[in-house]
Amino acid sequence: MNLKTIKAIGLTALFVVLSEGVFAQSGPVLLLSKKEAAAINSHLKDYKLMGKSFGKIKRTADKALEKKIEVPIPSDNGGGYTHEKHKQNYRELYNAGLAYQVTGERKYADFVEKMLLEYAKVYPGLPLHPMRKQEQNSGKLFWQGLNDCVWLVHGIQAYDLVRENISAGNRTIIERDVFRSMAAFLSESDSGKDTFNKIHNHGTWAVAGEGMTGYVLGDKDMVDRALYGSAKDKKTGFLKQIEQLFSPDGYYSEGPYYQRYALQPFMVFAEAINRNQPELKIFDYRGQVLKKAVNTVLQLTDSKGYFFPINDALKEKNFMTEELVFATNIAYENYNDPAILPVISQQNEVTVSGAGLKAAEAIQQAGKLDYIKNPMVIADGPEGKSGGLSLFRMPTKNKDEQLTAVFKYASQGMGHGHFDRLGILLYNNDKEILQDYGAARFLNVESKSGGRYLDENKTWAQQSVAHNTVIVDEESHYKGDWKAAEKQNPELQFSDISNPETLQITSAVERNAYPGVLMQRTVAMIGAETPFILDIFTLRSDKAHQYDLNFMYSGHIMETAFKYDPAVATLTPMGKTNGYEHLWKLAEGRANVGVSKFTWLNDSRFYTISTMTDANTKLFMTRLGAADPNFNLRNESGYMVRVGDRKDYTFVSVIEPHGSFDPKLESVQDPHSKVANISLLQQDASYTAVRVTFTNKETYTLLFANAATAPNTTHKLSIEGKKYEWKGNYTVIKK
Known part of the structure; x- marks a missing residue:
């Protein structure tokens, strides 16, 4: 780790002492509250879509618990063993965290704690990824920094779901050596700062990870930097990205394929903002442009929901992907737009979250649903x-x-x-x-x-x-x-x-x-x-x-x-x-x-x-x-x-x-x-x-x-x- 990153961690740690408690709350603060988790548990048999979706989450978590935790030293390109293992790890962390909140079974929380402690041993000392490309900002776990940002978005949600059940000593280790270290690298290091302040889908993932980490750790500085840019001058950051990357009609400049990908951090971070700083009225920002963004990307598909392959796009992607399951659920929760329900029904799964609970209830009560594609x-x-x-x-x-x-x-x-x-x-x-x-x-x-x-x-x-x-x-x-x-x-x-x-x-x-x-x-x-x-x-x-x-x-x-x-x-x-x-x-x-x-x-x-x-x-x-x-x-x-x-x-x-x-x-x-x-x-x-x-x-x-x-x-x-x-x-x- 370079000196600049170490200094960034030190400054962030100092600031959190000054701002402790600004956002801190008991229990999860991001996408799933204790009350919502209890409601999900009580309705697993009533709402078929939620029961099916949580069953999938729990099976994945149970399978993860059967295996030895492994946090390998990164060495591979995309698709290689270590690359895929770190992707698998953040998914298992997230699924285990959800399983804990819904079932209350401590074994899932213990799994998250143990894996994060393993990352705490490794992450601070990792160099830049050995397979990085000169023209792209490098990560440490992955060959490009974008993937590290995605890890952080999932990892901090997992930690949020189990944090209250981890001892104070282990919380200190995990927060210092995993989340603060990673957030500092992605926002302040030579490799990360450019991406963090970029008006681009990579930048969206970066600020979402930093901001959500700030809410969980009660760090106002992190949140403000995520919202307004590293200089907090409002020239970059999440709000500027909403202003610059979407048209008034909700079209994303990189095209529908990347709009799909970017909508997960846009909608997930917006949900976290709305739950922690409702006074920002994030879902009303720019004339409810996030609602338009979800509707527009759904329209930019063929009759089976596959995205029109404009710009750099893989034709295999459709609106059944994880990113749009999050996006449609959160959009329905916050805008009550019944036009989205047919898509949620076709997706045939919901997120295990407050938004997913509301969507599952609506689908259960709805009749036949047809999604209308308009000129x-x-x-x-x-x-x-x-x-x-x-x-x-x-x-x-x-x-x-x-x-x-x-x-x-x-x-x-x-x-x-x-x-x-x-x-x-x-x-x-x-x-x-x-x-x-x-x-x-x-x-x-x-x-x-x-x-x-x-x-x-x-x-x-x-x-x-x-x-x-x-x-x-x-x-x-x-x-x-x-x-x-x-x-x-x-x-x-x-x-x-x-x-x-x-x-x-x-x-x-x-x-x-x-x-x-x-x-x-x-x-x-x-x-x-x-x-x-x-x-x-x-x-x-x-x-x-x-x-x-x-x-x-x-x-x-x-x-x-x-x-x-x-x-x-x-x-x-x-x-x-x-x-x-x-x-x-x-x-x-x-x-x-x-x-x-x-x-x-x-x-x-x-x-x-x-x-x-x-x-x-x-x-x-x-x-x-x-x-x-x-x-x-x-x-x-x-x-x-x-x-x-x-x-x-x-x-x-x-x-x-x-x-x-x-x-x-x-x-x-x-x-x-x-x-x-x-x-x-x-x-x-x-x-x-x-x-x-x-x-x-x-x-x-x-x-x-x-x-x-x-x-x-x-x-x-x-x-x-x-x-x-x-x-x-x-x-x-x-x-």
């Missing part, structure tokens, strides 16, 4: 002025089928952000139709770069060509520099979801991804016999460029309405850098003059991208896997529409689900696209007009002003001798 326009940025996300959702004529489109025109999302300005995703229920790779990582699999992010996360997953957007001159947005991208945001021009069964539309502009190139994408989900997506992507520049419109699709190619030359004998990469080096060129197509179509099958549905093309348009079919000697990447498929040597250009595409395939019945219906023609009627600096004609002669004409206008503004256009007039940003004419 939404979600603002990004602390002031709601940093772009955002549009979620389009529309049912089809098929039973229980919903088409969902995600249009991302949000901020970068810090270091976990991807270079996917104006990107889209498309889902049919839980099926990815146009997909996002998410993160290139095998979390905690030691053989894959120690469970960390793979090199391919930077060379592929974060690159623009890994997404459903336009790439200029084979260069990623902002040249792949997230710090440069963090300074600029797309601009929402207009959006309307007021008539969701008929039309949902958003138009956004990106002005800075490429010097001298303006990018505008307008995405509309249009209600028809089968809903379809009308996608209009305009590029404007004073200089000629190559523009690649990329679609990463999921499924199997069925047919193309254009000729192509397949790479039968030899595969070559699409390029040399910026992610292109990872794409094999499977085929190169010759575009039609008019409309080129690409059809694939996903599960039981056919999908076609119909794009307006000319004789100079190039079409490519690609597959991921090139330049991947360690087989780190999934073999996913892409379809790219390329135009070269253009200054101004507009891609117009229709993305259309159609037909069905039933291999059991050997039945195929409507396997071919129903788009007959696509016309760009007008495109200038002020207006865009597009017409789509289907084989049944139905036409849809979309006209819109490229810049945002007031709702009562009148627009007039004359196209091919016909006059059009409308008010507001856009109009759609169906014939």
Whole structure:
């Protein structure tokens, strides 16, 4: 331990003498009171969800008691033995603490005491973790400081649950050599202070651990530092994180995957604050933004609750995770929002806490619960002025089928952000139709770069060509520099979801991804016999460029309405850098003059991208896997529409689900696209007009002003001798 850490511990110990008793209370002070524990014990048979959840906790605790306590010297990467053992230890500590409070059986408290005394022997003398990475703040128990913060959040809750049953002498040892030592390291050491004051999910875990420790130990200085930053000047700390990391709509800048992860410390620490300092009214802070954060992250999921894999995200995560069990329970306890109950019911477990008790009682008394996924326009940025996300959702004529489109025109999302300005995703229920790779990582699999992010996360997953957007001159947005991208945001021009069964539309502009190139994408989900997506992507520049419109699709190619030359004998990469080096060129197509179509099958549905093309348009079919000697990447498929040597250009595409395939019945219906023609009627600096004609002669004409206008503004256009007039940003004419 370095001298600075020792001094920090000494100062903290001195301060606690001066502030003893400021927060100190008898019994647990964080998430579960004695009264609540007794109520849980008496209702284990009445509230089935609580009985099931506590049974799981108790079984884990009982199993832990059967084994010898082991606190190994840290030596491994994520996924290695010592890494996983310290994770297991904090979970066993927490579960045993809960088992003690609910049952009153002393053996569980003794287990917590003994394990913490073992940590007290080891922790103060631990050096920085031997497998730390130079570019990240190191922990002592784990290779990154974040995991030490997570240990502290769980460990202090366990101690809180049994503290009153530990002798004064052992409390002194545990508090000095475990909790004060760890809190000082994570907030005052050279390795920890930067993270503690960072507006980032790592910082949230750090301040939550410190603040909760302060409440348990009765240390006002710890609590104030957690709330207001290490200098207590309110420039950092928990309140500043709530202000900076969430938009007014509750969107978290790093995306829903990390919003899920960060919500546990946000909600758990908020619960501790509310119980110890109710005068802060933490759950009302910023217009109840924590409530909005929980609701928003739940909406940012597919029909089975899996998060849309925006930015660095693992697709396996859904709202059944531990973090969101805590978040939904605490949100329901403090906001009494019945809209959350269907999710709690699907989670099929509750936390063993006061919040979990209230949630379990509500579920027991509720009838059938359905969680409603709504179309939404979600603002990004602390002031709601940093772009955002549009979620389009529309049912089809098929039973229980919903088409969902995600249009991302949000901020970068810090270091976990991807270079996917104006990107889209498309889902049919839980099926990815146009997909996002998410993160290139095998979390905690030691053989894959120690469970960390793979090199391919930077060379592929974060690159623009890994997404459903336009790439200029084979260069990623902002040249792949997230710090440069963090300074600029797309601009929402207009959006309307007021008539969701008929039309949902958003138009956004990106002005800075490429010097001298303006990018505008307008995405509309249009209600028809089968809903379809009308996608209009305009590029404007004073200089000629190559523009690649990329679609990463999921499924199997069925047919193309254009000729192509397949790479039968030899595969070559699409390029040399910026992610292109990872794409094999499977085929190169010759575009039609008019409309080129690409059809694939996903599960039981056919999908076609119909794009307006000319004789100079190039079409490519690609597959991921090139330049991947360690087989780190999934073999996913892409379809790219390329135009070269253009200054101004507009891609117009229709993305259309159609037909069905039933291999059991050997039945195929409507396997071919129903788009007959696509016309760009007008495109200038002020207006865009597009017409789509289907084989049944139905036409849809979309006209819109490229810049945002007031709702009562009148627009007039004359196209091919016909006059059009409308008010507001856009109009759609169906014939």
